[in-house]
Amino acid sequence: MKALQYLNKYFYKYKWRFLIGILITVLSKIIALKVPKLVGDSLNIVEDYLKGITTNIDDVKHQLFINILLIIGVALFSGFLTFLMRQTIIVTSRLIEFDLKNEIYQQYQKLSLNFYKKNRTGDLMNRISEDVTKVRMYVGPTVMYTTNMVVLFVVCFAEMVKIDLKLTLYTLLPFPLLSVSVFFLSKIIHHRSTIVQQNLSKLTTFTQELFSGIDVVKSYGIEPSMTKDFDEISDDNKDKNIHLEKANALFYPSIILLIGISNLIVVYVGGLQYINGEIKSGTILQFLLYVNYLTWPVAIVGWVTSMIQQADASQARINEFLDQVPEITNANKSSTEIFGKVTFKDVTFTYDDTNITALKNINFTVNSGETIAILGKTGSGKSTIIELLARLYDTQDGVILLDDKPIKEANLNDVRNQIGFVPQDPFLFSDTIENNIKFGKEDATEQEIIEAAKNAVVHDNIIDFTNGYKTILGERGVTLSGGQKQRVSIARAIIKNPKILIFDDCLSAVDTETEEKILSNLEKVSKNKTTFIISHRVSSAKNADKIIVLDAGKIIQQGTHNQLITAAGYYKDLYDQQLLEKEN
Structure with missing residues (x-):
């Protein structure tokens, strides 16, 4: 989990939110675990009445009614606290996701052009989207469920030991096997998670390049070849995911088996103690409820472990770029x-x-x-x-x-x-023509935009469009011709009024005639x-x-x-x- 240590600064930044969330989690589980005791006490009351220890039926009914109200009240209050817990921890994870994405984006902007020549767009996108999503699962749901798991284990076992140490020890027998399984499977999951993320980047890159170059694909009639390549990459990605899920799939059945064995131990050992008069039937029921309360947190061990390993693999990929030192510095x-x-x-x-x-x-x-x-x-x-x-x-x-x-x-x-720069291959954003020109000057007035377009000899083309300057361009300005894209790009540089x-x-x-007009206008615009x-x-x-x-x-x-x-x-x-x- 070395890579995940990078996130410690975010845990510190939002420490009060996490602390409040964890406190709410602890409180909600402590309250929720009052239910098994109330249920066990209720069964003991009925047992005492049936054995003649308690003879007043009205007292029994009254006590059972009180217990039922307490069970309902505890469940409602615990549910409300669980709601607050999710609102606190999950929302905080979203804030960290927001901060991390912004940090990666800022780093992307700082890195030099040379960096982008060496790295593919699909891979860059995957690290700021899929990889950050995996990390968010670690700082949000994983923290929440881990806290749940620890609190339930501690409180459950404390209550079980308080009731009957011997029965508790028998119940714990399957758990060492669970620990060993988690240890070995987590290493396998980490390795396979890294491979899955790398393959996903490869798939994303291929798809992005295919969409960007779709005109070339169609004009050369190579759709079948590209489909074949996509299928191969997609199948490889599917196989890697299946390989990962095979490891994940071992967790849940194993845990359910171990919990089932614990239940059998409780019934068998508890039954012998009940026959010998050492415990009441309510105690056995209470133990069974505690053991089954542990089913979800124990089952979540596999999921939590998988999420941590996947997050660690993803954060390691993110750190690769965050650790890059920009070649161009201010x-x-x-x-x-x-x-x-x-x-x-x-x-x-x-x-x-x-x-x-x-x-x-x-x-x-x-x-x-x-x-x-x-x-x-x-x-x-x-x-x-x-x-x-x-x-x-x-x-x-x-x-x-x-x-x-x-x-x-x-x-x-x-x-x-x-610097007002008009590149050889102009890039226009998928936005209105107006906003593409205003990219050179955000607060430009309508008159300034029109004047810049006129100097670039593109105004007459724009007003012929149905929506004029409000026309939405396709990706990279595909809606316009090559000459129109160049002239809009010139207008964007002119409106900036740079040195x-x-x-x-x-x-x-x-064409030559349009070139002469533009050059004549540029001679005036570029004065000084x-x-x-x-x-x-x-x-x-x-x-x-x-x-x-x-x-x-x-x-x-x-x-x-x-x-x-x-x-x-x-x-x-x-x-x-x-x-x-x-x-x-």
């Missing part, structure tokens, strides 16, 4: 004013997952308010420059300066708050803002203050549009080629 907690000057000095960067060196000794400076265009073939390192600027990764060699100071010394939140604007090949899905334009088109770069051309991670050309079209090289060749295509 070294400066104080506020940093951003103006927008960017300098790359001798920057070299290699992706550790692929071992590809994306940038090699990159040097350039963009002053605040200037526009720089970065061109190059696919894989030349264009997007890597942007990822380093946004601190999605940190440099390994060289330094990036922001306003003449190392970017790592600036407040990370302030840096990212002053630094980044457009990462965001006009690749629009440092702007990075990543593109394959000369038309997107020609008005930039500076242009750099990358090839295999190196800068092979630098200058303005007029300088570069007069010099032999990649830029002039690209310009001539695209000019020819436009004329045709």
